[in-house]
Amino acid sequence: MKPASGASRRHLPTSPFKPPPPAPPVEQFSVNDQVTHDRYGLGVVLAVEDGVGVIVDFGSQQERITTPYKKLHKL
Numbered sequence: 001m002k003p004a005s006g007a008s009r010r011h012l013p014t015s016p017f018k019p020p021p022p023a024p025p026v027e028q029f030s031v032n033d034q035v036t037h038d039r040y041g042l043g044v045v046l047a048v049e050d051g052v053g054v055i056v057d058f059g060s061q062q063e064r065i066t067t068p069y070k071k072l073h074k075l
Contacts, residue, residue, distance in 0.1 A: 027069055029054050037063075038071040 011019040029035065033045045035056060043058040053066035065072050 026067055027072075027074060029069075029072075029074065034075045036073050036075055037065070042075075 008020070029045050029048055031045055031048060034042070035045060036042050037056070037058070040056070040058040040061070040063055043056040043063075045054050046057050046062065047055040049055075051067065053064050054069075054072075055062060055064050056072070
């Protein structure tokens with residue numbers, strides 16, 4: 001038996017099962033937004049790299065957070 005691949009399967013219109021929900025939109029950040037991160041805490045966005053990531057100043061350190069921003073939330 002083959003292992004499951006990471007690619008998503010397409011939904012057939014005749015299938016009795018519901019199609020998978022669409023992916024939620026990626027949250028957009030701009031410079032000087034106040035954010036919180038599950039690991040690093042409170043911070044301020046210093047730079048935005050379109051579609052790639054953001055650089056955030058958390059006070060004691062600066063971190064580059066890449067998309068998708070699962071643990072980063074705008075305040």
